[in-house]
Every structure is written in structure tokens, then in C-alpha cells.
Amino acid sequence: MSRSSYKVGDMIVLKSGLTRTAKADKRCRIASILPNDHGHVQYRVQFTGENFERRITEDDIDIGESPRRASLEAAAKADDAEPWLKFSGIRMGK
Incomplete structure (x- = not known):
């Protein structure tokens, strides 16, 4: 499986033919992955x-x-990111 090469907020240019007209702006912003x-x-x-x-x-x-x-390097750092759920932070009541 391939990794994403872009991140949220990056401005990208789409290939020709994907927008409605040839004169249309092909630049867009990545909203989510x-x-x-x-x-x-x-x-x-x-x-x-x-x-x-x-x-x-x-x-x-x-x-x-x-x-x-x-x-x-940023893609490698994303792989080393901490999980959003930390089991050490969960407190159980007795």
C-alpha cells in the first residue's frame, strides 16, 4: 500500500481534463486524506x-x-506518531 505524499492544507495542481473546462483553475487545497x-x-x-x-x-x-x-522525513515522523488513545492515561474506578 502506498503512503500519502501530501498533507492536509497543501495546494496541489490537478492533471488536465479533470476540471470542467480547459481554462478552469486546476489548483486546489487538500481538505482531508x-x-x-x-x-x-x-x-x-x-x-x-x-x-x-x-x-x-x-x-x-x-x-x-x-x-x-x-x-x-515528515512521512516517517507520521509513522512514529503516538497513538491517540493512551492506555496509561485511562483510570479505572473501583
């Missing part, structure tokens, strides 16, 4: 002029034109 679907990383993105989000896969992103990618 979705679970993998058969090994493909999915994102919810939003264009600045729209009030809804679209679902795309990492294959839809134009890697050459996207200005910012998460570094490999």
Missing part, C-alpha cells in the same frame, strides 16, 4: 471558488506542477 482504496491514496480537495469538496486519487495530481510535497 481518505483511507486507501486498493492501494491508491485518496484525497478530498476543494477549489477556492467552490463550496463543496471532490474526491481524487494521487494519480490525478500533476506532480510536476504541484508546488509542495510532504517530505519523506
Whole structure:
């Protein structure tokens, strides 16, 4: 399974043909990262002029034109992140 290369808030550029018109702005912001679907990383993105989000896969992103990618070190740090539930912090009443 592949890891996400981008993080929430990154501005990306979509490949041609994914927007309605050729003159439409292809830049959008990643709103959230979705679970993998058969090994493909999915994102919810939003264009600045729209009030809804679209679902795309990492294959839809134009890697050459996207200005910012998460570094490999940041991806490694995400794997070493602490779990959101800490069992040592749970107190049981008697």
C-alpha cells in the first residue's frame, strides 16, 4: 500500500481534463486524506471558488506542477506518531 505524499492544507495542481473546462483553475487545497482504496491514496480537495469538496486519487495530481510535497522525513515522523488513545492515561474506578 502506498503512503500519502501530501498533507492536509497543501495546494496541489490537478492533471488536465479533470476540471470542467480547459481554462478552469486546476489548483486546489487538500481538505482531508481518505483511507486507501486498493492501494491508491485518496484525497478530498476543494477549489477556492467552490463550496463543496471532490474526491481524487494521487494519480490525478500533476506532480510536476504541484508546488509542495510532504517530505519523506515528515512521512516517517507520521509513522512514529503516538497513538491517540493512551492506555496509561485511562483510570479505572473501583
